[in-house]
Amino acid sequence: MNQNQGGNDARHDDDSALSDFLASLMDYTPTIPDELVEHYLAKSGFQCPDVRLIRLVAVATQKFVAEVASGALQQCKARQSAVVKDKRDKQQKDKRLILTMEDLSKALREYGVNVKHQEYFADSPSTGMDPASRDE
Amino acid sequence: MSKVVFLQARNMESETLETLGPSDFSFAITKVAVAQICQTTGFRAAQSSALETLTRITTLYLQTLAKSASSRAASSGRTQSNIFDVVHALEHLSSDQGFAGASNPNGCLLASSPLLDLIKFVYSRREIPFAKPLPRRSNLSQNLPLPQNPSNSKQSPHIPTWLPGFPDPSTYTEPKTDIPSGLNWNAEVEERKHSGNEKEKKSRLGNMELPKKRERVTFRMGEAAEAKSPRLGFRVGMKNGVCRGGKRVSWQNHNLQNSKFKRPR
Numbered sequence: 001m002n003q004n005q006g007g008n009d010a011r012h013d014d015d016s017a018l019s020d021f022l023a024s025l026m027d028y029t030p031t032i033p034d035e036l037v038e039h040y041l042a043k044s045g046f047q048c049p050d051v052r053l054i055r056l057v058a059v060a061t062q063k064f065v066a067e068v069a070s071g072a073l074q075q076c077k078a079r080q081s082a083v084v085k086d087k088r089d090k091q092q093k094d095k096r097l098i099l100t101m102e103d104l105s106k107a108l109r110e111y112g113v114n115v116k117h118q119e120y121f122a123d124s125p126s127t128g129m130d131p132a133s134r135d136e
Numbered sequence: 137m138s139k140v141v142f143l144q145a146r147n148m149e150s151e152t153l154e155t156l157g158p159s160d161f162s163f164a165i166t167k168v169a170v171a172q173i174c175q176t177t178g179f180r181a182a183q184s185s186a187l188e189t190l191t192r193i194t195t196l197y198l199q200t201l202a203k204s205a206s207s208r209a210a211s212s213g214r215t216q217s218n219i220f221d222v223v224h225a226l227e228h229l230s231s232d233q234g235f236a237g238a239s240n241p242n243g244c245l246l247a248s249s250p251l252l253d254l255i256k257f258v259y260s261r262r263e264i265p266f267a268k269p270l271p272r273r274s275n276l277s278q279n280l281p282l283p284q285n286p287s288n289s290k291q292s293p294h295i296p297t298w299l300p301g302f303p304d305p306s307t308y309t310e311p312k313t314d315i316p317s318g319l320n321w322n323a324e325v326e327e328r329k330h331s332g333n334e335k336e337k338k339s340r341l342g343n344m345e346l347p348k349k350r351e352r353v354t355f356r357m358g359e360a361a362e363a364k365s366p367r368l369g370f371r372v373g374m375k376n377g378v379c380r381g382g383k384r385v386s387w388q389n390h391n392l393q394n395s396k397f398k399r400p401r
Contacts, residue, residue: 014246018219021255028258032169032198039162040195044202047216056219056254060226061198063257065170068190069177099174099182104190112232115189 022052030058037061071107072099079103167191201225219246226250 030037034051037058041048048054076097105115122128170191174182204225209217223245231238235249245251 014244017255018246018251021258025258031172033165036162036165036169037198040198041202044199044206046202046206048218049216050218053217053219053222056222057198057201059258060201060254061194062173063254064197065173065190065194066177066257066261068193069174069179073178096181097179099179099186099190101183101186101189104186108193110233113193117185 022056025052025055025059028055028059030055031062032058034058068104068107068111069099071110072103073097075103075106076100163191163195166195170194197229201229204228223248223251226254 034054037054041054041057046057076099101115101117105117108115167187171182171187174187174190201222202225205217205221208221208224209215212221227235227238227248227250230250235253237243237249
C-alpha cells in the first residue's frame with residue numbers, strides 16, 4: 001500500500017510540476033514567435049488546440065538552437081585559446097566572437113547533422129595555378 | 137563570407153519583409169529569431185552562410201518534432217496530438233545525443249529527462265521576446281474563409297468540413313458491368329446492346345460526364361483483317377503473332393461482332 005501510494009505521489013508530483021510548468025510557459029515568451037511555430041506545425045500536420053503545447057515546441061526548438069550555438073561558441077573559444085600569442089590579441093578577439101561555418105559544422109556533428117562547406121570557390125579552372133603553366 | 141552583424145538583422149526594414157514570398161517570409165523571420173538566440177549565447181556576429189544554415193536546421197528541427205508527434209498521434213488513432221506525443225517526439229530527437237533514462241522504456245513520460253531539461257532551461261533563462269513586431273495576420277484570415285461543406289457535416293460527421301465534398305453519387309455508382317480486366321488480348325469481347333436513351337446520353341455528355349454504357353472497343357491483332365463487316369476496332373501491325381518494329385495502330389471502321397481473336401499462321 002505504501003509503495004503504491006509512494007508511486008502515486010510521485011506521479012502527482014510529476015503532474016503538478018508539469019502543470020505548473022505549462023502555466024508558467026504562458027508567461028514566458030519564447031524567442032520564436034507563436035505564429036511562426038504554428039505555421040510550421042500546420043505545415044507538418046500537427047493539430048492541437050492547446051496553446052501550451054505550441055509554446056512547448058517553441059521552447060524546445062529554442063533550447064536546441066541555444067545548445068548548438070553554445071557548442072559553436074566553445075569551438076570558437078577553443079580555437080582562439082590555441083592560437084593566442086599576445087594578451088592583447090586575445091582581448092581583441094574576445095570582443096569579436098563570430099559564428100563561422102567551421103565551428104557550426106563541428107558543433108552540429110554531435111547532433112548527427114553533417115554540414116559540409118565549400119572552402120572556396122574558384123573563378124576559373126586555372127585559378128591559383130602557377131602563371132608559367134597557365135595556357136595563354 | 138560576409139559577416140552579418142546581428143544589429144543589422146534586427147533592424148531589417150519592414151518593407152523588405154513584406155515583399156518576400158510566403159516561404160521566404162517565414163524563413164526570414166526564423167533567421168531573425170535564430171540571430172537573437174545566437175546573440176544571447178555570446179556571439180557578436182555571424183557569417184551569413186552559417187546563419188542561414190542554422191536557420192534551415194532550426195526549421196527542420198521544428199518540422200521533425202511536429203511530424204514525429206503527429207505520426208505518433210495518428211498511429212494511436214487520434215487526429216490531435218497531446219503532451220505525450222510531444223514528449224515522445226522530444227525523446228526521439230534527443231536519442232542521438234542520449235539522455236538519462238533512455239534505456240528504460242517503462243519510465244513515466246512526464247518525468248523524462250528531455251522534458252525536465254527543458255523545464256530547467258525555461259526557469260533559468262531570461263525571456264528574449266522577438267525583436268520585430270510581426271504584421272498582423274488576422275486581416276488575411278478574415279478575407280479568405282475556409283470553404284465549408286455542409287453536406288459533409290450532415291452525412292459524415294467524422295470527415296472534417298474543410299475537405300472538399302463528395303462528387304455526385306451518379307458519377308461513381310454504376311450498374312453492374314463486365315469490362316474485361318486489363319489488356320487481355322485473348323479475351324473474347326461480346327457485343328453489348330445500347331440500352332440507354334438518346335436523350336439521357338446527350339444530357340450526360342452535355343454535363344461533360346462519361347456515359348455509363350459505352351461502346352465496346354475490340355483489339356484485333358494480325359495483318360489479315362477480317363473482311364466481315366467489322367464495326368469498331370484497332371489493328372496493330374504484327375508478324376507471326378509478335379509485335380515487331382512498326383507499332384502502327386490504325387483505326388478501322390470495324391463492326392462489333394463476335395470477333396474472335398485470330399492469329400495469322
